[in-house]
Amino acid sequence: MIQMLITGLICGALLGFVMQRGRFCLTGGFRDMFIAKDNRMFYALLIAICVQSIGVFTLIQLGIIDFTAGNFAWLGVIFGSFVFGIGIVLAGGCATGTWYRAGEGLLGSWIALFAYMVMAAVMKTGVLAPLNTEISSITLPENSIAATFGISNWIFIIALLLITGGLVYRELRKPKIAIPSLKPKRTGLSHLLFEKRWHPFVTAILVGLIALLAWPLSAATGRMFGLGITTPSANILQYLVIGDAAFINWGVFLVLGIFIGSFIAAKGSKEFRFRMPDKKTGINSFIGGLLMGFGASLAGGCSIGNGLVMTSMMTWQGWIGLLFIILGTWTAAYFVYVRPQKRRASQSTTSQQAV
């Protein structure tokens, strides 16, 4: 229990700190692929996947950890991921993003987080559990991509490395423009940790390393998985209302650690303040949180569980889940940002014509 508490909190705090300082926002990243034609965060995610993949498969090879991909609940993954993608745009951050923004003092994220926990618990042990089980029972036998093709995982890892390397190289070769930044007020380590703008690719390497570290730490407490957000978030609520200590696991301390780490990062860099959302943002956060809890439970993972961890395990669940999360964010981004702007633009042209 003590070990679980300490390693879980530390791993979570590292992740929360790195994500807050590195502005590692997957929701924003997926959204910007569509509204700003900017793929930098997606490439950053690929880097984190590569780092974790090489590390975890090495650990598996060495017999330190053990992983079975199981079967592929394709319907739940596709439908759930798409709903989750819509939810994170409304909530203004993915599951992890919501945890770390809650640590920055954004009360809208507290609302989203609460709705997300409730809905995840409703789907896992509540009234919607039968529906969840029903949809998740529609499966294909093979979840491992390598097993489907009957070849080694390493071939896919090398292919992913080459593709990511090529994309990153192309991105870094683009002519640099000087981006104005705040005048530095600190020096040395304090500047590096609490002030400097981190390059997303550096942040991504750190996120990948933390995701890798999560495996042996979690496995040592009997939980054979890496980073996971949705189940632990539901577990907190389940534990609080049912009182059964069986709901407490390494993941619970991990998510609490994210909150603490992000709070330390935000406080240290003078970026913490309780901020109340307006009515519309508050409602969107609540609805977004519900959709996130529903979608992630159905898909068996969020943008971290499926998008970062199951992808690096080279599973169909990971990559197809990631694809549909992205499609969900694009769909929601169209209705939330693109269409209102088009309307505004067409209204102003008609009023000009009238003059």
Place this chain on the structure above:
Amino acid sequence: MQKTLEVMGQVCPFPLVEAKSAIESIQSGDELIIQFDCTQATESLPRWAAEAGHQVTNYEQLGDAAWTITIQKK
């Protein structure tokens, strides 16, 4: 001429969306002052200004999680 855009309390990406539409309404050489408290915008606003070729004439932190940036339209 200066125009002030108050987007305190708005979460990412709305400060950027609002800034993009506000800069349309001012003349070249005029300044847009944006007051914001969304952490992610500390990255996205100056980046957008630089990429769009506008000049950032002032950028500072006002207090805990509150910033101001002044962008001169190109």
